[in-house]
Amino acid sequence: MKLLEIKNVSKIYGDLKALDNVSLHVDQGEWVAIMGPSGSGKSTMMNIIGCMDKPTSGEVLLDGKDISKESGKALTEIRRDKIGLIFQQFHMVNYLTAVENIMVSQYYHSLPDEKEALDALERVGLRERAKHLPSQLSGGEQQRVCVARALINHPELILADEPTGNLDEANENIVLDLFRQLHREGTTLIVVTHDPEVAEAAQRTIVLEHGKVAREIINENFEE
Amino acid sequence: MSKRKMFLRMITASLLRRRSRMLIALLSIAVGAAILSGLVTIYYDVPRQMSAQFRNYGANMLLLPSGESSMTLENAETALQALPADTLIGATPYRYVRMDMVSRQLSFTTAGTDFEQVMKTSPYFHIEGRIPENDREILLGKAVADQLGMRTGRSMELTWQAGAQTAKAAADSASVAGQTSAENTAAEQDRQPGATLTGSAEGWQNALIYVTLTLDDEAKIKTITVDASLQTEEFGGRTATDEAFLAQFIGKSLPLTLNESGIDALSGATVSSGAIVQAVNEARAIQAGSAPVESKRTFTVTGILDTGGEEEDYIFMSLKDLEDMTGEPGRLDVMELSVQAASTEDLQKIADTINAGAMPAEGTTAADPAESASAASTKNAEGTTAAAPESTSATGSGSTEGAAASTSTSNTASDVTARLVKRVTRSETTVLGKLQSLVYLVTIVVLLLTMISVSTTMMAVVTERRREIGLRKALGASDNSIRTEFLGEGLFLGLLGGLLGGLLGFVFAQVISVNVFGSPITLQPLLLPATIAVSMIIAAVSCLLPIRSAVAVDPALVLKGE
Numbered sequence: 160m161k162l163l164e165i166k167n168v169s170k171i172y173g174d175l176k177a178l179d180n181v182s183l184h185v186d187q188g189e190w191v192a193i194m195g196p197s198g199s200g201k202s203t204m205m206n207i208i209g210c211m212d213k214p215t216s217g218e219v220l221l222d223g224k225d226i227s228k229e230s231g232k233a234l235t236e237i238r239r240d241k242i243g244l245i246f247q248q249f250h251m252v253n254y255l256t257a258v259e260n261i262m263v264s265q266y267y268h269s270l271p272d273e274k275e276a277l278d279a280l281e282r283v284g285l286r287e288r289a290k291h292l293p294s295q296l297s298g299g300e301q302q303r304v305c306v307a308r309a310l311i312n313h314p315e316l317i318l319a320d321e322p323t324g325n326l327d328e329a330n331e332n333i334v335l336d337l338f339r340q341l342h343r344e345g346t347t348l349i350v351v352t353h354d355p356e357v358a359e360a361a362q363r364t365i366v367l368e369h370g371k372v373a374r375e376i377i378n379e380n381f382e383e
Numbered sequence: 384m385s386k387r388k389m390f391l392r393m394i395t396a397s398l399l400r401r402r403s404r405m406l407i408a409l410l411s412i413a414v415g416a417a418i419l420s421g422l423v424t425i426y427y428d429v430p431r432q433m434s435a436q437f438r439n440y441g442a443n444m445l446l447l448p449s450g451e452s453s454m455t456l457e458n459a460e461t462a463l464q465a466l467p468a469d470t471l472i473g474a475t476p477y478r479y480v481r482m483d484m485v486s487r488q489l490s491f492t493t494a495g496t497d498f499e500q501v502m503k504t505s506p507y508f509h510i511e512g513r514i515p516e517n518d519r520e521i522l523l524g525k526a527v528a529d530q531l532g533m534r535t536g537r538s539m540e541l542t543w544q545a546g547a548q549t550a551k552a553a554a555d556s557a558s559v560a561g562q563t564s565a566e567n568t569a570a571e572q573d574r575q576p577g578a579t580l581t582g583s584a585e586g587w588q589n590a591l592i593y594v595t596l597t598l599d600d601e602a603k604i605k606t607i608t609v610d611a612s613l614q615t616e617e618f619g620g621r622t623a624t625d626e627a628f629l630a631q632f633i634g635k636s637l638p639l640t641l642n643e644s645g646i647d648a649l650s651g652a653t654v655s656s657g658a659i660v661q662a663v664n665e666a667r668a669i670q671a672g673s674a675p676v677e678s679k680r681t682f683t684v685t686g687i688l689d690t691g692g693e694e695e696d697y698i699f700m701s702l703k704d705l706e707d708m709t710g711e712p713g714r715l716d717v718m719e720l721s722v723q724a725a726s727t728e729d730l731q732k733i734a735d736t737i738n739a740g741a742m743p744a745e746g747t748t749a750a751d752p753a754e755s756a757s758a759a760s761t762k763n764a765e766g767t768t769a770a771a772p773e774s775t776s777a778t779g780s781g782s783t784e785g786a787a788a789s790t791s792t793s794n795t796a797s798d799v800t801a802r803l804v805k806r807v808t809r810s811e812t813t814v815l816g817k818l819q820s821l822v823y824l825v826t827i828v829v830l831l832l833t834m835i836s837v838s839t840t841m842m843a844v845v846t847e848r849r850r851e852i853g854l855r856k857a858l859g860a861s862d863n864s865i866r867t868e869f870l871g872e873g874l875f876l877g878l879l880g881g882l883l884g885g886l887l888g889f890v891f892a893q894v895i896s897v898n899v900f901g902s903p904i905t906l907q908p909l910l911l912p913a914t915i916a917v918s919m920i921i922a923a924v925s926c927l928l929p930i931r932s933a934v935a936v937d938p939a940l941v942l943k944g945e
Contacts, residue, residue: 202943211857211939232861239859246942250854254400255393262389267859271389292400308858 161220162187162315162347163208168217168227170203170370177203178214179370185316190338190348192358195367204367205320205351210238222315239268243309247321249301251293257300258289261308268312279307283337299330306337310346317341319350323357335360339382394871398879404847405872408840409880412918415833416884417891419826420914424892426822428904430725430815442475442504442719442804443811444734449800455713462799463720465736472721473503478705479716481593482541482698484531491527492591492613493541493698495705498522504721508694511535512686518704521682524695528687540681541698543708573668574637576602582666586611586658587619590693594662599634607632609659613696619655628656638664678708720801727812730803737801830921837925841873845929852933853941862934869933873926874919881918885911 163185170178178200185191195201206212207219210226211234219227226237238244251260261276280286283303293301302322309317319338323331338348338360350361358364364376398405446462448454456476463474475496482493498514512535515522521541523533533539573580578598586592590613599605611623622628628649632639639646641660648656682704688694706712724730845852852865860868889906896904 206939209857209939211937211942235856235859235861238857244857248942250850250857250942252393252851252854254396259392259396262384263393263855264858266386266389266393267855267861267864270386271384273384 160187161185162189162222163349164218164220165207166218166220168207168214168219170200170207170212171215176370178207180217181367181370181372182217183365183372185347185349187315188342188345188347189363190342190361191350192361192364193349193351193367194353194355194358194364195373196353198369199367200370201351201353201367202320203370205318208316208349209242209244209318210234240312241315243312243314243317245302245305245309245317245319245322247324249293249298249305249325251301251304253293256290256292257285257296257304260293260304261311264308264311276307276311279311280304282310283307284333297330299326299333302326302330302334303337306334310341314346316347316349319348321352321354322350323352323354331357390868390871394868394875397872398875404840404844405876408837408844408876408922409883411833411836411840412876412880412922413884413887415829415836415921416881416914416918417887418829418884419917420885420888420910421891421895422822422825422829422888423914424889424904424907424910425895426818427907428892428896429818441507442473442721443724443730444720444722445802445804446474446718446720446737447800447802448716454715454718454799456715457713458799459715459718462737462801465739466722466733470723470733472723473500473719474721475500475504475719476702476715477717477719478702478714479591479697480543480705480709482543482708484539485542486540487531489530490610491698492696493700493705495700495702497702498699501699504719505690505694507690509689510686511689512684515685515699515701518701519680519682520685520700521704522686522688522699523684524697524699525687525689526695527698528684533684533687535684535686538681538683540679541708542677542679544677545709570665570667571637573666574598574602575668576600578602578668580666580668582662582664584658584661584665586614586655587652588693590614590619592619592622592655592658592662594659594666596632596663596666601636603634603636604632604663607663611655611659613693614652614655617651619652619658622649622652622655622659625649632663637666678710680704680708727803727809734801734803737799833921834925837873837876837922838928841869841926841929842932845869845933848933849936849941852936853938856936856938857942865933865936866930869926869930870923873922877919877922878915880922881915882911884918885914888914 161184165181165183168178168181169176181200181204193201193204203212207214210229213229213234214227217227218225221237221241226234229237251257252263255263258273258276258280261279262271262273265271265276277286277289280289283306285300285303285307288296288300288304293304296304302325306322309319322338323334326334335357338350342348348361350357352358359378359380362378362381364378366373366376398409446454446459448458459474459476463471478495480493480495481490483490498516501508502514510522512522521539523531528534531539570580570582576598577600580596580598581594582596583591583593592614593610595608595610596604597606607629609623609629611620614620614622628647631646635644635646639660641648641657646656646660682700688697688699722730722733724733855865855868889910892904896902
């Protein structure tokens with residue numbers, strides 16, 4: 160079953176075609192990597208899927224619903240209810256503790272629940288770091304908090320933008336292991352990356368070049 | 384956990400953990416709130432303080448004898464009962480007589496008073512030495528002391544003459560209460576050939592001028608002597624010495640009219656000239672029956688009075704000493720009151736209460752016989768408080784007799800008229816008016832500055848937190864959530880700043896009050912909540928623009944990697 164279907168989507172900034180008539184789909188529970196060099200349209204694709212931008216033309220079907228023509232307010236609601244975001248720069252509220260950062264996500268979604276937030280931290284192995292401020296956490300730890308935050312509202316889709324871009328190899332492996340775990344639990348994952356190793360961890364890799372889908376690679380060695 | 388709790392947790396965390404930036408905003412609000420609440424406190428307290436302060440500039444009300452009758456101490460004290468409780472700061476009786484220093488051939492206006500009260504109604508009196516505390520002690524005005532070369536601790540002999548006193552007393556009541564036809568008739572009768580007449584009238588700034596006339600065989604003026612020592616020396620004072628001016632009077636029949644009757648005013652001394660003509664017209668014979676009675680006492684000078692005013696020309700002694708010399712107990716020329724009142728209107732009301740039922744002198748002569756009779760009966764019952772309760776009960780009966788009696792009840796103070804000292808009350812109102820405008824102006828300026836400062840700080844805060852705002856939006860925060868959060872932070876800042884500022888403001892007002900007025904202020908219980916409310920409003924308004932820019936943040940732009 161297709162969770163996300165992108166049909167003939169173009170995004171044009173002035174003379175620049177960031178996305179040029181792209182079509183792709185992601186199935187429910189699938190783990191897909193979107194790869195490509197700088198300027199290939201990865202970020203634009205990420206913003207459109209993450210409901211932070213709208214295509215100039217084409218359809219974006221999320222859960223069978225076209226979101227390409229929705230208003231900003233509706234997109235905010237869709238993002239809040241269905242999508243968990245993970246960023247390269249982690250992005251935590253710097254004056255809130257780890258657990259509070261997770262609760263912020265709950266706060267906008269439904270109701271803050273400290274116990275549930277602590278459980279999520281437990282899951283990423285940071286239960287004992289709950290009361291630490293971002294400045295007291297390492298990069299890897301911050302990213303793990305962000306993974307916990309992305310999970311907390313049980314989104315249908317986790318969208319990660321270069322999640323390991325600012326991490327060392329050890330932390331990269333920890334994060335990828337977390338992704339594997341999520342995948343086993345049936346979470347749909349889209350990871351935007353330019354790192355082949357990260358892409359190889361996914362079931363399928365979509366390569367973008369010059370705003371177009373250049374090729375798709377099925378990862379033969381994918382470990383369930 | 385409820386959303387509200389999380390909301391509070393977020394905004395308190397934002398304020399407490401991001402101290403440096405928020406401290407600036409908090410400080411702006413607190414300083415603004417402190418100045419505002421301090422100003423408002425002072426503003427509300429100042430009329431009270433000023434009122435007390437203005438009492439330092441002397442009496443603001445006078446009790447004067449009304450009509451022909453003279454005032455007694457009892458009259459005045461009865462009138463004072465009309466004052467609201469605790470408003471009377473001081474009441475100083477004055478009796479003025481002329482006393483001579485025979486050895487130096489000089490004579491001075493001598494005031495009999497109550498020294499304890501003087502310091503309350505005239506706190507500005509600067510005394511070198513000390514106030515008389517015992518019998519036979521006097522205070523000399525600086526001008527008197529200079530003229531005599533007297534210093535504290537020295538003794539001087541003063542002589543009082545009954546004849547001069549009587550004439551002056553008559554003239555005094557005439558000059559204060561205004562001229563009456565009865566007075567004129569009496570004066571007319573005294574204009575016998577060969578008589579010696581004395582009179583006085585108010586000249587420049589109500590200071591008395593004294594004249595002594597002798598009449599020739601045709602009852603025309605033979606000689607005239609003017610004592611204008613209370614007038615300004617270079618103006619009115621010249622009337623006593625200008626021979627050409629004085630020569631005009633010789634050979635004239637009484638009464639005279641200024642600028643007619645061949646009497647031209649001395650240029651530069653028109654008021655004094657007019658007063659001399661009035662004094663001449665009102666001059667009375669020295670009573671033949673009472674041959675000049677003299678009393679002589681030696682006094683010790685305990686202090687020299689330096690006021691910069693006309694008091695420097697007087698000698699002050701206790702009322703008791705003065706009465707001892709004159710043998711006329713209880714009589715007063717004026718009673719100076721220092722009354723605390725919030726406004727001139729209030730003061731006027733108090734004066735009106737005292738005057739209620741009092742008979743104006745002009746009314747007495749023109750009034751119908753019944754009214755005159757009741758005024759006369761009051762005069763007979765002068766100051767007898769025992770008569771008052773009787774009259775009151777009679778009023779209750781409602782009979783015609785009772786009605787007549789009630790007139791006399793309300794007239795227990797009829798010998799006394801209360802007048803405001805306009806100079807003092809007016810400047811009080813002016814100063815308060817100016818203070819009010821100043822407070823308004825400063826309030827507006829402070830509000831604006833606070834708003835600009837908070838707004839600028841919040842703008843910087845928003846810029847600094849663009850990523851966080853973008854993240855919140857990415858996590859699903861609606862525009863309204865962002866607005867609420869920043870407004871919440873602003874209101875919280877306003878609350879803290881208002882609380883801090885309100886307390887600081889009280890301290891600020893207290894310090895100013897103690898330093899400027901020398902007395903602590905009274906706390907306005909509503910001021911702190913009001914300050915907090917105003918601070919919160921100011922903070923909220925200051926946040927409007929920063930909030931707009933916060934809402935405009937595009938998460939896709941600010942969250943982009945690198």
